[in-house]
Amino acid sequence: MVVGDASLDIDTLVIGAGPGGYVAAIRAAQLGQKVLIVDKSELGGVCLNRGCIPSKALIAAAHQFEAAKHADAFGISVENVKVDFTKTQEFKNGVVKKMTGGVSGLLKGNKVEVFNGECMFINENEARVFNDHESPRYRFKNCIIATGSRPIELKPFPFGGRILSSTEALNLPEVPKSMIVIGGGYIGAELGQMYSKFGSKVTIIEGLDSVLAGFDKDMTSLVTKNMKKTGIDIITGAKAESAEQNDKEVTVKYSVNGETKEVTADYLLVTVGRRPNTDGELGLDLIGLDMDERGFVKVDHQGRTSIPHIFAIGDIVSGLALAHKASYEGKVAAEAISGMPSVVDYKCIPAVVFTDPECSSVGYTEAQAKEKGHKVKAGKFPYAGNGRSVSLNHPEGFVKIVAEEGTGLILGAQIVGLEASNLIAELGLAIEMGATLEDVALTIHAHPTLGEIVMEAAELVMGHPIHIIAR
Numbered sequence: 001m002v003v004g005d006a007s008l009d010i011d012t013l014v015i016g017a018g019p020g021g022y023v024a025a026i027r028a029a030q031l032g033q034k035v036l037i038v039d040k041s042e043l044g045g046v047c048l049n050r051g052c053i054p055s056k057a058l059i060a061a062a063h064q065f066e067a068a069k070h071a072d073a074f075g076i077s078v079e080n081v082k083v084d085f086t087k088t089q090e091f092k093n094g095v096v097k098k099m100t101g102g103v104s105g106l107l108k109g110n111k112v113e114v115f116n117g118e119c120m121f122i123n124e125n126e127a128r129v130f131n132d133h134e135s136p137r138y139r140f141k142n143c144i145i146a147t148g149s150r151p152i153e154l155k156p157f158p159f160g161g162r163i164l165s166s167t168e169a170l171n172l173p174e175v176p177k178s179m180i181v182i183g184g185g186y187i188g189a190e191l192g193q194m195y196s197k198f199g200s201k202v203t204i205i206e207g208l209d210s211v212l213a214g215f216d217k218d219m220t221s222l223v224t225k226n227m228k229k230t231g232i233d234i235i236t237g238a239k240a241e242s243a244e245q246n247d248k249e250v251t252v253k254y255s256v257n258g259e260t261k262e263v264t265a266d267y268l269l270v271t272v273g274r275r276p277n278t279d280g281e282l283g284l285d286l287i288g289l290d291m292d293e294r295g296f297v298k299v300d301h302q303g304r305t306s307i308p309h310i311f312a313i314g315d316i317v318s319g320l321a322l323a324h325k326a327s328y329e330g331k332v333a334a335e336a337i338s339g340m341p342s343v344v345d346y347k348c349i350p351a352v353v354f355t356d357p358e359c360s361s362v363g364y365t366e367a368q369a370k371e372k373g374h375k376v377k378a379g380k381f382p383y384a385g386n387g388r389s390v391s392l393n394h395p396e397g398f399v400k401i402v403a404e405e406g407t408g409l410i411l412g413a414q415i416v417g418l419e420a421s422n423l424i425a426e427l428g429l430a431i432e433m434g435a436t437l438e439d440v441a442l443t444i445h446a447h448p449t450l451g452e453i454v455m456e457a458a459e460l461v462m463g464h465p466i467h468i469i470a471r
């Protein structure tokens with residue numbers, strides 16, 4: 001309880017309880033620091049409440065729906081398959097509740113103090129946290145800022161009414177008949193495909209020449225093929241210009257190949273990237289923290305900012321805006337504060353997209369490895385050569401491994417296909433441990449599993465795959 005306006009002393013103040021902040025807080029507490037974590041909203045941040053977890057719960061539901069509709073391939077006839085989207089949303093909300101409750105328990109169990117309120121710096125060593133009831137002032141020895149990011153709002157498409165950010169798109173009360181998605185990055189592709197599976201007529205408008213442009217074309221072509229199968233219109237090389245909405249629908253004007261066109265739908269989802277929460281009331285300018293021109297906090301290899309006892313992690317520092325990157329940086333910052341020599345190394349940070357089929361990548365692509373001056377050998381083993389994927393009726397996709405010529409050192413991997421999100425972990429570990437193709441090929445993988453595709457991809461690059469003919 002705060003007495004008067006005296007400052008409360010803590011070792012480490014963590015601002016923001018997303019996957020960066022709560023992980024940092026737990027690690028700092030494990031290392032013996034007296035930790036306070038503050039969040040103005042729910043524990044778990046965007047990831048648990050408005051991002052990774054709710055989107056994956058809805059995507060899982062969409063997969064179930066589709067599987068039920070197409071069960072006839074297994075000789076099972078399911079008639080009258082319907083979606084009760086209220087129940088689907090209840091399922092998703094239940095998942096979120098379980099996960100955020102779990103974070104609360106973990107913080108408590110690690111003796112991290114939690115305070116719900118908005119944090120503002122007073123100076124380099126003190127911050128005040130406001131909520132409706134109180135506004136205590138804290139003096140800290142160290143601070144980890146993990147305030148995350150929010151959707152970018154474009155001037156012609158202000159959020160509100162029928163124009164949605166990802167947050168509202170995850171909370172629609174019913175499956176819309178139609179939806180326009182501006183931005184074919186991973187959030188747009190995942191949510192667009194999810195609604196399409198539930199029956200919405202989806203149109204994706206993307207400025208670049210393909211959706212998921214960060215991934216190799218041979219991967220994204222499998223995703224776009226599947227998207228088109230469920231009737232998604234993908235308009236690439238297009239610029240969305242304006243939107244007009246009424247209480248029933250929204251019309252977007254866009255230009256493509258020099259022509260102006262328009263499309264109308266129930267809703268417009270705008271997913272064109274995220275902006276770091278480093279502006280506003282937090283007071284980073286007040287304490288004079290160095291930032292780059294895009295609003296990201298500048299940090300060193302431990303997450304240390306220009307003020308040495310203040311660290312920044314997650315979506316507010318440059319790099320991939322992903323939950324596992326935030327958590328990883330959180331652990332490094334907490335350890336650095338405790339005097340450990342931990343530093344970040346992004347060589348093995350995976351990127352995963354939960355489209356159908358899933359895409360994942362870790363380390364270098366073949367092109368990147370060549371650009372870095374490596375002599376490269378690479379190869380793709382198809383899912384179709386694997387008994388498990390065929391018996392699951394998902395024979396589409398491949399595992400590609402990129403290795404160094406001569407040594408066989410694994411430099412990178414890309415996977416498109418069922419469970420690509422899980423399979424990439426083995427290849428991340430391989431890169432982390434400096435493993436070679438031979439190490440992976442000699443690891444006995446259980447049969448019949450999708451994991452065997454990874455083993456066979458290594459054998460393929462070495463020139464002796466068993467389940468396809470080596471050319």
Ligand SMILES: Cc1cc2nc3c(=O)[nH]c(=O)nc-3n(C[C@H](O)[C@H](O)[C@H](O)COP(=O)(O)OP(=O)(O)OC[C@H]3O[C@@H](n4cnc5c(N)ncnc54)[C@H](O)[C@@H]3O)c2cc1C
Nearest residue numbers: 016018020040045046047051052119148314315321322323
């Ligand atoms: C739809 C969607 C799907 C996603 N899917 C994935 C995925 O599958 N995999 C993946 O890795 N990533 C995914 N992400 C990205 C992921 O959610 C973010 O990268 C991650 O949440 C960033 O973590 P963070 O800890 O940096 O910040 P956040 O999770 O954004 O948390 C920041 C917290 O800080 C709090 N805060 C901000 N300012 C203050 C203040 N002044 N005082 C107190 N508290 C404050 C906020 O309330 C928030 O809780 C997805 C994002 C979205 C939107």
